[in-house]
Amino acid sequence: MQDAAAETIGTAELAGGLRETLLELRAAVTAEAAAAMAGWAAPAERGGTRAQLENLALYLAMRRHDLTGLQEDLAALGLSSLGRAEAHVLGTLDAVIAALGALAGQPQPARSLPRGGRRRTRMAAERDEIFGADPSGPQTRIMATLPSEAAEDPAVTGALVQAGASCLRINCAHDGPAAWRAMAAHGRKAAEAAGRDLRIAMDLAGPKVRTAEMRMPKSFLGREKDSHLKKLRKAGLDPRAQGPKLMPGDRLVLVRQLSEKPKLPEATLSHPELLLAARSGADIWFDDGKIAGRIADCDADHALVELRGLPAEGVRLKPGKGVNLPGAPLDIPALDAADLAALDTAVEIADVIGFSFVQTPQDIRDLRGSIAGKLPEGRPAPALILKIETGRAVANLPRLIAEALGGGPVSVMIARGDLAVEIGLARLAEIQEEILWLCEAAGVPVIWATQVLESLAKEGHATRAEATDAAMAQRAECVMLNKGPHAAEAVGFLRQILGQMDRHYAKKFPRLGPLNAWHAPQEA
Structure with missing residues (x-):
């Protein structure tokens, strides 16, 4: 006692x-x-x-x-x-x-x-308003990216809707208004036929820095196969402008204007402002992090890049590939001319607009102002997706949410592709967890995006790591899949995984339902 x-x-x-x-x-x-x-x-x-x-x-x-x-x-x-x-x-x-x-x-x-239960009910309602309702499906919605052929072939959107996608994503970096309208029409028709709720999301391309024009020395043509060169010339294309094959030890020059007879491969940029932000010794990445380099020398008109870690067989860098200079403050407007032109169509057909490379509250004010000026009379403003792709956006996320939340439905996308390049792959897992927690506190739905079941969508089979990643994505309100010939199969597989994980978790809250793997004592 x-x-x-x-x-x-x-x-x-x-x-x-x-x-x-x-x-x-x-x-x-x-x-x-x-x-x-x-x-x-x-x-x-x-x-x-x-x-x-x-x-x-x-x-x-x-x-x-x-x-x-x-x-x-x-x-x-x-x-x-x-x-x-x-x-x-x-x-x-x-x-x-x-x-x-x-x-x-x-x-x-x-x-x-x-009052967590009440807050989760509100977030579920916001989720359904932004990504579509799916009463018989898992708690997490599925957003599927449409390929260009979806404009011509209604079966593409039909297969995605039948497999379980409640939101179809149109990437405004590709195709054009006529194709976007056709994609949306095919999607809505498929959803009506299937008796399913559907949302159309349109992603503005945003001010992503990309390689623009390219020119390589004639000596680099010796690295190309004759069949490849003949194919380019037959199509009337200059082989020196189609992108260099880079080998270990190569260097690349980023320039404002191409030289007539370059001594090294040269590339101009979609946003030359990057040259003003470049610093000697800084890391730089190309093609969504596939090619690494370090700036050896630079001024306002050029940056000499020493490439690192290239495979022995080499790798090709083409025009239109992404360029990342992590941590560099780029003075680039969040909406460029192409984005403003895409908004003309988006305000008419999109339920949701994805805001790429948003970084400051002023960016949100600029987008909302542009939408208001273009919105047809009587049509509600589309919901917003804040795509978090830079370290600056991560740091500003509370202020971004505070700015966006009162103006209409808003969600946050963990855009893991550019974000991983910008903040470093080692930090990505930690940051995506913190974004999930912060957005739950704000009552804002989250999209888990980039390379989810990528092998399955593109090649027809998923890796073990991808299956685990897809299961972890259940904590978000929506998962985005990229396009691929097996995208509908990927949607169906993802829907199955999400449904299984719903038995065990609601956000960070473990559900203690019965375990079914051990009904009776197992034999040794």
């Missing part, structure tokens, strides 16, 4: 100390959150958006404190360790403080109670 009494006293003392610590934490968090809210632009009120932003501010404030020590003590008392507080920060803190008070012999009611 003495041991039990001592244990009871120890528990009460521990609970009392933790309660005081959490009361101090609550006071600090509410003060820090109020300061953050004061610094954000006040959005237009849209059905509770202020409450969403207040919870986001509270979550950010709480996560500035190291809670790891507290968590172990709370778990030892059988209480919430605050690890699932995203949906309602203040209510979770208050519930734990009240429970600690009861254990410490100081009972008092919680000032507020967690």
Whole structure:
């Protein structure tokens, strides 16, 4: 009995100390959150958006404190360790403080109670408004990217809708208005025939820096197969302008204007502003991170790049491939002429507009202003997808959400392709988790994107790592698949995986349903 009494006293003392610590934490968090809210632009009120932003501010404030020590003590008392507080920060803190008070012999009611279930219901409604409803499907929606042939062949969109896609994505970097209209029409017709809800998303290409014109020395033609050269010449194309085959030890020059007789391969850029941001010693990447280099020398008109890690058989760099200079501040407008032209069609046929390379609240204001000026009378403004593709966008994400949230439905895409190049592959896994948590706190749906089941969509078979990645994507509200000849099969496979994972997880919350792998003792 003495041991039990001592244990009871120890528990009460521990609970009392933790309660005081959490009361101090609550006071600090509410003060820090109020300061953050004061610094954000006040959005237009849209059905509770202020409450969403207040919870986001509270979550950010709480996560500035190291809670790891507290968590172990709370778990030892059988209480919430605050690890699932995203949906309602203040209510979770208050519930734990009240429970600690009861254990410490100081009972008092919680000032507020967690309303995570209500918040998740709201986010589910937002998810369905942006990505389409799918009552018989998994909790996570599937967005499928349309290939160019979808404009001519209705069977392409039909197969994707039948397989389970509730949102079809049109990439405005390809094709044109006539093709986009045909794709959308085929998709809507297929959805009507199947009795399914469908959304059309259109991605603005954004100010992605790409290789533009290219020219290589005549000596580089010796690396090409005769059949390849004959094919180009037969098509009336200059072989020196179709992209160089780069080998280990090669160098490349980025220039404002091509030389008539270059000594090294040269390339101009879609946005020459990158040359102004270049610095000697900086890393640079081409073709979505497939080709690495380091700037050896540069000025306002050129950058000499020493290429690194090229395979022994070489690799081809073509015009139109992405160029990333991680960490460099590029003074490029978020909307270029091509984006503004694409908006003319998007405001008429799209339910959702993807905003590529958004980085600042002003970018969102510019897009919303352009949409308002083009929107047909009586048509609601499309929802927005904020595509997070740079380190600057990650750093500004709370401010981006604060700016966008009041103006209409908004979601966030973890665009893992460019983002991985910009922040480094080693940081990607950590950052995508943090974006998921932050967006849950804000009540904003998330899209898990880039190379999901890529091998299956393109080659007809998935890797084990891709299957695991697809399962992890269940924590997002939507998963985006890229195009490929087996895209419909990829949609069906993804739908199956997502449905299986719904049995086990709701965001970070494990569901303790029955396990079916061990119905009876197994033989050794």
